Amino acid sequence: MTIMTKEMSAIPTGAHKQALTLSMLPELEQLLGNNAIKQHTADHILTLWIDKHQLIPALNLLKSIPEPFNFLFDLYAIDERLRLDKALLPAKEFTLVYQLLSIERNQDIRLKVALEDNEHQVSINSIWPSANWYEREAWDLFGIVFDAHPNLCRILLPPTYQGHPLRKEFPCRATETEPFTLDDEKLAREQDALRFNPKEWGMDESSGDNDYLFLNLGPNHPSVHGVFRIALQLDGEQIKNSVPDIGYHHRGAEKIAERQTWHGFIPYTDRIDYLGGVMNNFPYILAIEQLADIRVSERVKCIRVMLAECFRILSHMLFFGTFAQDVGQLSPIFYLFIDREKLFSIIEAITGARMHPSWFRIGGVAQDLPQGWHIMMQEFVDYFPAKLDEYEIMVMQNSILKNRAVGIGKYDTQQAIEWNISGVGIRATGLEWDLRKSRPYSGYENYQFDIPTAHNGDAYDRCQLRVDEMRQSIKIIQQCIDHMPQGNYKADHPLTTPPRSGKSKQDIETLIQHFMNVSWGGVMPKGESSFAIEATKGINAYTLISDGTSSSYRTRIRTPSFPHLQMIPSMAKGLMVADLIVILASIDFVMADVDR
Structure with missing residues (x-):
């Protein structure tokens, strides 16, 4: 550098x-x-x-x-x-x-x-x-x-935790620490530390003759979509204030990246937004290729776009079904799970896995597309739009859902920018901001598709836009089927990891390179590289710092869900508890994307 x-x-x-x-x-x-x-x-x-x-x-x-x-x-x-x-x-x-x-x-x-x-x-x-x-x-x-921070306290780790784990003196592996024990006395301290103290958050326990009720929503509750707690200050059923409490799903992904090789960390990225599949590999791989100046073929770019849009549809389908379920409509999620299985079967036929294929590679993808891939993909592209029309009528035209969602969790573009809201959340306010158009990557500039927007910025609009986005993803996939380029599925750059195994059988130099890259990992040049993509839930970015070794010195994972949950108190203030459930559903988050 x-x-x-x-x-x-x-x-x-x-x-x-x-x-x-x-x-x-x-x-x-x-x-x-x-x-x-x-x-x-x-x-x-x-x-x-x-x-x-x-x-x-x-x-x-x-x-x-x-x-x-x-x-x-x-x-x-x-x-x-x-x-x-x-x-x-x-x-x-x-x-x-x-x-x-x-x-x-x-x-x-x-x-x-x-x-x-x-x-x-x-x-x-x-x-x-x-x-x-x-x-x-x-x-x-x-x-x-x-x-001058209003409340500088633990956010991802328990309040009783000792130390700061992303400091370099903190061990990477559990085997480097003393065995974990939890006796009755320690358990009591841990439980007491989790007790919600309203005064720590500037909340009064009463107002005149009125005592407020403090309610824990979560961390184990179907409507919070993961291990996520919200401490609510209630005046009757009206929310006076709320405190989101995250960290229950924290696994130290950024710490793990310090001990894994550049290539070996790819499967860990799948577990960030665990509904996004290869979409998680995308910014990490692109940041590495940017750092090492690795150029991939047009075929690789097209394959990556096609698989990424498949996972956008898969993620949005689950959102659509659970959104309706949270409002009280149970039928759609069963229909959508059937269709998700159809698409997962295609993903499995191409990559060998379903939700977490870890299929993108430094310099390409794991394998070339199998014979007949286009037949399976075309069948789904032909089948799904009509089914999506049915689901849209079933859900979005439902009068009960409209009454529950229209005008709920509403914010404008300026508020969205203040709170770092991206993806559908900011596009629902009328701002057409999508990195696939604004900063096209992997050849997105070659595809014809629209960026759906809305203007009310409420829970209903956020749901509607995801339905519209699924249609645009189908358009992109169709173009991938029609115009899939020829070419290699892996670049010939020496830092491509792992190299194509066929070439390693032809000469000793390539065999040595293959052995070194697989066993020790490729050594990336010194430097700093950040790459952001339009993921399923908003802007996802990886910032990688290399000091010239076989693993990252610092990996920063910028996820969209982390800032999105921070806006809950301002969105829910003055509403009912039932409205909060609709707001949570409309955000579309998974806790692994928040906690990492």
Whole structure:
């Protein structure tokens, strides 16, 4: 990785207007003076190391300029202490990264702040309310303290947890720690720590002569779609306030990435949004290929798009059925599960697996398409649209569902941006923002399809748009069937992992490469690469940092569901408990996507 001291030209990706440079932001350039250090990254996002005291003024400025950077795309930390290429960076012991997005400009900017161990940083919660959870996560996993944070406490780990597991001194494997024990005394402490204390969250237990009721919804409840708890402050049946409580599904995916090879981590990505299948592999693989400059064939691009859209349909079908079920309509989910099985059978015939095929590879896919794939796919494409029309009438025209969903959980575009809402959530407010069109990847620019939008921004619109998106996915799959290119299913780049096994039988050099890449893993070049895609539930992105070894030094997984759940209190305030169930259903989340 090289730190650049002069302006550098970057290669724009997808439909970016122009690569962003500091000179294009004269107000920011004047504010920072000569203190900012520019860093070259493989993703060509303008990346600036700035002084910690300049962070708040810089963020306020970027949020207020014309065509503002007003979307807090991500906020995360890095433990730099064991980094092999640390001398190339203006880093200290820890780094805080603030990545901002300007939808109007279709550009990103990344600000970095270097910190010593135990050094504090001021919270940006007053600028973006969505920063609350991101800062809690950085404290929980790294121990970085944010001054003026409204409630800096554990978010993914239990309140009694000792240590901060994404610090480098924390072991990666359970076998490196003492065996876990849970005696009666410890169990009692753990249970007591989970008790909800309203005062910790600024809630009064009573108002005059009226005592509020505090109700736990979850963590084991069918309507919260996973192990997810919401502590509700109720005045009768009306929600006065609510506190989402996540972390019950946390498995340390970002920590696991530090000990797996680049190739070996692919199956773990499938378990993030476990309804998204290969859609989870997509941003991870693309970030690696961007880092190592691996170019894939048009056939690979088309295969990836086709499989990704299949999983978009599979995810939306399950959402559609469970949304109706949560409102009280049981029939649709049974019909939709039958159709999901039809599509899963095709996925299994192509990849050998169903929900978690882990089928995308660095430089391509695991195997070429089998003979007859197009016949199976065409049968489903011909069959499903008419069935979807039936389901839409059954569900979306149901008067009870309309009464339950129209006007519930409503927000506008500005609120969506403030809370980092992406995917269907922001498109339901009328904003046509879809990375497949705005920043096309894997050849999406070659496909004819529309981006459905709505204008009410409520639970009903969010459901309707997913129905519309399934139709667009069918259109994309049809184009893949009609125009599947010829070519290799795997690139010949030396870092393609694993290489095509057939070539390894022809000469000793390729056999050695195959043995090394499979047993030790490919060694990716030093650098930093971030790639975002339009996943089933919104924008999913992987940021990978390599210091030139066979595994990632830091893997950051930016999931859409994490910020989406943070908006629940503002969406549900003043509504009934039954309305909250509709809101939860309309968000369409899985807890593995939140907790990682």
